[in-house]
Amino acid sequence: MTASPTTVGNPFLDKAIINSFIEIVSEVFSSHTKTPVTCGKVYIEKSFNIHGDLAGIIAMTGGTLKGTLSVSFPQSAILHIMENQLGQKYQQLSKATHDSVGEYTSLIYRVAIDVLKKHGYKFDPALPTVIPGHFAEKMSHHGVTLIIPMRL
Numbered sequence: 001m002t003a004s005p006t007t008v009g010n011p012f013l014d015k016a017i018i019n020s021f022i023e024i025v026s027e028v029f030s031s032h033t034k035t036p037v038t039c040g041k042v043y044i045e046k047s048f049n050i051h052g053d054l055a056g057i058i059a060m061t062g063g064t065l066k067g068t069l070s071v072s073f074p075q076s077a078i079l080h081i082m083e084n085q086l087g088q089k090y091q092q093l094s095k096a097t098h099d100s101v102g103e104y105t106s107l108i109y110r111v112a113i114d115v116l117k118k119h120g121y122k123f124d125p126a127l128p129t130v131i132p133g134h135f136a137e138k139m140s141h142h143g144v145t146l147i148i149p150m151r152l
Contacts, residue, residue: 012067012146018042020115025150028108033085040149048145054078054093055131056105062123071105077152102130
C-alpha cells in the first residue's frame, strides 16, 4: 500500500496514521478474504513507483490534502487471496482478479477515510482504477511516498 503525499507535513507520515493503515489492511484481508497478512518494514521513497502485476489506485483528496492510495499485488498473491476468499483456484489474472483488486482497494479506502476522519481529516469519496499487467511505473508527484509492504 502506498500513500503519496504532496507535502512533507502530510498526516500519512504520522506514526498513528501509518499504524491505522497497517491495521486496516490487515483487518480487510483477514476478515474479508480469509488471508492473514503481516507488515514488513515501513519506509519512505522520494518517488512514487507502482510495482507488481495488478494494482488498485485511488486519488485521495480532501481540502488541500492530496495523496494516492495504491494497493499492488504480484500475480501469485492475488491468486492466493482469491482462492482463500472464494474457495476456487485461479491460474491467471482475469476480469475476476481485476474486479477483486478494485473491490479490495475500495474497501481499504472506505475504512481508511473513516479512520482518518477520527484523526480530524476529511477525504472525498472516490473510485479505484485498476492497472493490469507487469509494471514498475513511476508517477509524477510533489511529495514523498510512504511504502507499507504487506506479506501473506
